Amino acid sequence: MKKILSLLFIIASITTAFAQQFKVEDIKKHITFLASDDLEGRGTGSLGEIKAANYLADQFRIIGLKPAGTDKSFFQPFQVTYSVDGYAHQVTGRNVVGFLDNGAAKTIIVGGHYDHLGKGYQSGSLSPDSKNKIHNGADDNASGTTGVIELAKYFAGNSKVEKHNFLFMAFSGEELGLLGSKYFTDSPTVPLTSISAMVNMDMIGRLDEAKGLIISGWGTSPVWGKIIPEQAAKQNIRYTVDSSGVGASDHTSFYLKNIPVVQFFTGSHGDYHKTSDDTDKINLAGEAKILTLIAGVLEKTDQETTEPEFFSAGNPHSGQTTSNFKVTLGVMPDYSYSGKGLKIDGVSKARPAEAAGIQAGDVILKLAGKDIATIYDYMEILGEHEKGQTVEAEFLRGKDKKTVKITF
Ligand SMILES: [Zn+2]
Incomplete structure (x- = not known):
């Protein structure tokens, strides 16, 4: 009896350990910080965005990633001009970039933007009278930024040496037109020829079990259709797919450089781009499941015997992104x-x-x-x-x- 009990106990602990690979408390901690009023909505180039960038760099350092920005730092700064009421504003956006070096020839990028609409002065707010109001952006995209941190922690801490390196990136300037990812793909700190694939997370905090995930970039490589269905089934997550590599987030910039991309999204909602996109509405357990799914996709992609093949998938406005x-x-x-x-x-x-x-x-x-x-x-x-x-x-x-x- 005692033996059976302890065996059951062991089985229970193994199951719990697996289920808690991505801990709800950790997800909550990052989103709560990134979407707090103190960060004032992380407008590109704002003090709040700098605080968020410092937090990300700190997390990358603790996790043990190598700095892969400019000048041996975790930051890749770039100049941004945007207009407020017809007046040009010049600011500095910063991508935050960390490298998990497995000594491999090829690298997989895991990314998500961390900027949002700030205090509503830049365009994009859907709240009435949005000016001088903080747009916390908990789902958009503190949720995806959290995914970047937690996946970095997972792959750096799993005591396995994968066949690929991983580049973890938090982009700035996305809300102003994918500016950070565009800057990176034009001035890469890691050669683009060494990049196997790019996985993007933009708004993964509102999983609705009935609607499931929207997975874009499906048609940019046959590898996604081969790998994702099994990983989604394991997590019991439904999904719909969009074949195109061009969409409203940073994966587009990589697709336009002929890199296979896939992006995860839990769908739009009534708080989208409004001041009400707050942490208390995040489905934390849902995000933990999505991160387990994405970790599985990354592991399987890593274990493939050949590099993911790139397919051109529905890009009728050749080379243009929405910002143009x-x-x-x-x-x-x-x-x-x-x-x-x-x-x-x-x-x-x-x-x-x-x-x-x-x-x-x-x-x-x-x-x-x-x-x-x-x-x-x-x-x-x-x-x-x-x-x-x-x-x-x-x-x-x-x-x-x-x-x-x-x-x-
Ligand atoms: Zn977004």
Whole structure:
């Protein structure tokens, strides 16, 4: 009896140890710090963002990563210009970069942006009267930043030497147009030719068991379809996939350099880009499961006998990223929508779409006389217009088809 009991005890401890690989307390600690009012929403180049960068560098150092930024530091600074009410502001953004050196020829990147909207002066807030209000960005993207720290801790502490090195990166300037990842891929501190794949996390804190994950970049390498289904099944996580390597986050910058990418996202929500994106709404246990899934994906990718093959996957606006457009409608597309047209998840105050009466839930079918089948058609149309131009938009609201004029 005693023997059976102790055996049961051993089995129970092994199961618990595995289940608690990614601890809810650790996830909570990082998100609580990064999304605290003290960091004032981590606006690019702000004092709050510097505090977040220092915290990340400290974590990387404790974990035992090598500094892989500029001048043997964990930081890769870059200049950013953005406009507030028509006045140009110049600031310095900082990517935070740490290297887990396994003495390998090839490296896998694990990344996520740590900047957010600050106090609402830079564009992007969907809160009414957003100025001078802290946008904590707990889901966007303290959750993904936490993933970078915890995966670094996992791989540095697992007493295994993988076949690849790992580069852990927290990007700045993402909310201003993927600026940090773009800067890195143009001025890499590790040769891009040595990069096997890039795994991105942007908003992984709101897992809803019924909806599951949205996994993008699926079509950029056959390796994802081979590996991910089993890892997701192990964690009992549902998912939908988006084939394209071009999307609204930093994996895009790596995809555009012909690197296989995959990005994890728990989906948009009513607090997206609002002052209410706070820590108390994070599904901590859900994030722990997602990190276990991603750790599994990284381990399996590492163990493949060949390097992940790169596929070009649905990139009709060749080489452009969203930051290159001269005009925008001021809408948040619903990236999980797979029907025809562009489904709107949110509308920014006082921007062209709102001024034209477009609302969340509407599906834009035509813009400037051109059909929109997917989000890429929309991006292509945006690329063809200038500020001040007026075009016609046809959209569905419920079952009603409506037409409005939109001025960019
Ligand atoms: Zn984000």
